[in-house]
Amino acid sequence: MGLENLTIHELRSKLDSKEVSSVELTRDVLNRIKVTDGEINSFVSLTADEAMLAAEAADKRIASGDIAPLTGIPIAVKDIFCTKGLLTTCSSKMLSNFIPPYDATSVAKIKEEGAVIVGKTNMDEFAMGSSTETSFYGPTKNPWDTSRIPGGSSGGSASSVAADQCIASLGTDTGGSIRQPAALCGMVGMKPTYGRVSRYGVVAFASSLDQVGPMTKDVEDAAILLGALSGHDPLDSTSINCEVPDYREMLTGDIKGLKIGIPKEYFIDGMDEDVSRSVTKSIEDMAALGAEVVDISLPHTEYAVAVYYIIAPAEASSNLARFDGVKYGHRAEGLTELIEMYKKTRAQGFGDEVKRRIMLGTYALSSGYYDAYYLKAQKVRSLISDDFKKAFERCDIIVTPTVPSPAFKIGEKSADPLQMYLSDIFTISCNLAGLPGISVPCGFSEGGLPIGLQILGKHFEEGTVLKAAHAYEQATDWHKRKPKF
Amino acid sequence: MKIQAEEIRKVAHLARLELSEKESQQLTGDMNNVLGYIDKLAELETENVEPTSHAVPATNAFREDICRDFFSAEEGLSNAPDSEDGSFKVPKVIE
Numbered sequence: 001m002g003l004e005n006l007t008i009h010e011l012r013s014k015l016d017s018k019e020v021s022s023v024e025l026t027r028d029v030l031n032r033i034k035v036t037d038g039e040i041n042s043f044v045s046l047t048a049d050e051a052m053l054a055a056e057a058a059d060k061r062i063a064s065g066d067i068a069p070l071t072g073i074p075i076a077v078k079d080i081f082c083t084k085g086l087l088t089t090c091s092s093k094m095l096s097n098f099i100p101p102y103d104a105t106s107v108a109k110i111k112e113e114g115a116v117i118v119g120k121t122n123m124d125e126f127a128m129g130s131s132t133e134t135s136f137y138g139p140t141k142n143p144w145d146t147s148r149i150p151g152g153s154s155g156g157s158a159s160s161v162a163a164d165q166c167i168a169s170l171g172t173d174t175g176g177s178i179r180q181p182a183a184l185c186g187m188v189g190m191k192p193t194y195g196r197v198s199r200y201g202v203v204a205f206a207s208s209l210d211q212v213g214p215m216t217k218d219v220e221d222a223a224i225l226l227g228a229l230s231g232h233d234p235l236d237s238t239s240i241n242c243e244v245p246d247y248r249e250m251l252t253g254d255i256k257g258l259k260i261g262i263p264k265e266y267f268i269d270g271m272d273e274d275v276s277r278s279v280t281k282s283i284e285d286m287a288a289l290g291a292e293v294v295d296i297s298l299p300h301t302e303y304a305v306a307v308y309y310i311i312a313p314a315e316a317s318s319n320l321a322r323f324d325g326v327k328y329g330h331r332a333e334g335l336t337e338l339i340e341m342y343k344k345t346r347a348q349g350f351g352d353e354v355k356r357r358i359m360l361g362t363y364a365l366s367s368g369y370y371d372a373y374y375l376k377a378q379k380v381r382s383l384i385s386d387d388f389k390k391a392f393e394r395c396d397i398i399v400t401p402t403v404p405s406p407a408f409k410i411g412e413k414s415a416d417p418l419q420m421y422l423s424d425i426f427t428i429s430c431n432l433a434g435l436p437g438i439s440v441p442c443g444f445s446e447g448g449l450p451i452g453l454q455i456l457g458k459h460f461e462e463g464t465v466l467k468a469a470h471a472y473e474q475a476t477d478w479h480k481r482k483p484k485f
Numbered sequence: 486m487k488i489q490a491e492e493i494r495k496v497a498h499l500a501r502l503e504l505s506e507k508e509s510q511q512l513t514g515d516m517n518n519v520l521g522y523i524d525k526l527a528e529l530e531t532e533n534v535e536p537t538s539h540a541v542p543a544t545n546a547f548r549e550d551i552c553r554d555f556f557s558a559e560e561g562l563s564n565a566p567d568s569e570d571g572s573f574k575v576p577k578v579i580e
Contacts, residue, residue, distance in 0.1 A: 434540025
């Protein structure tokens, strides 16, 4: 029936009017996955049987009038979220046999609404990467060009939405891992304010940066899914207790007088011409809708990648200490000495990029180097946050490209970690400052690859970011284009 | 400041990672490359700047200390590579 092509809000009315059932919809989605995933590799594991049961339950709920925004909607979940009774691998050999006895709060929340989980999506191992190439389960392909990467680390969550293998998905974003793949796959991805969505049950990478967010086909769906995920959770001590507005109500289409800041540091020499052209045109489009364009400066932008590659690996080296072959996951066989067992287990269980980051982080935190690296990075993090505070005195949102260039070829950057790290140059500052940010489609390269526009907002002002993104999206039709896959 | 192979061995021990000779060599190059880039932070004067550990200010999150249902010891052990008598089992630590 082709129901997999539709959005949450389109399906909501069809489901509620009984024009279609969740069982029919879920069958279409599972069939689409079956036909396409051999080539794209969006999924680490499928949950077809559980999904059909959840769809039947959703249809009963709808029939009884007990309807929530996500009831009966097929959703894919990044394989970093603990899902009770379902394999959760983080795309690592280390967790290739891990079956959590509990659900992450985000997963519990969408299940309570009656969402249908269709599978767990592929990612860079432990979310460390920008291309989904570091997965133990092989790379995911970009549906727009299968010789190219989908971005990362939430690459499977992005490709599955772009290829209509689900209606929406959950991702996580530590340095751009939702927004960057959303841009490269031509769909919408949002990182909320740090603390807006619970991190409970999400395998931790860098705890002061990680945030859960929605990945969807349009901005209205992002507003719906963000609403379902947001809110205080006593199980996450960094979850903030503040009111969650009705994000959908804020999508008025009216951005007259909204001040959009354009940071000169994000429009650098040597940037890809297609990206530069598309983003410049988007800013003109927003001005034509009545927004006021303000030139701003974020002077410490050039230091963000360096700060990130101290702080994120440092936190990761500590978080990943728990994978020691004792409580869960892989254990090296046949060893009778404890330290040796730890070392061999970790040598066998982790891939190259994860080892690289654990080493970098352990080094940065080790005695004699802490002040020079970790403390220094935390101080420069303050300078980056202050840049945003000052900039937001003069504007309501900040508009930039999401990524400096369209999707690169599989294998193109895997031999040079530093080049790979620099592809996150426009997304990292947002995590360091804890701000909300979204990527929306804003054009295509000459070669037909999607380009993303990033919109950043003030702490807890996701509504303003969504409103601006929605007004822009409704004035264009980039989000309606689909890959010919 | 260049990292030498000896330093890599020391850090790998702290990180509880066994590295092959080839991995050590590769990591020495990669880490020097990345740390060389990170050295640009030294350009900035930060003596009077306060460090940021969390971008969104939050004070301690206290809650009532009350019992609630959680998963059982059996479930807690369900993913253990080895267990015995309701405990995680590891190689002998004390001689």
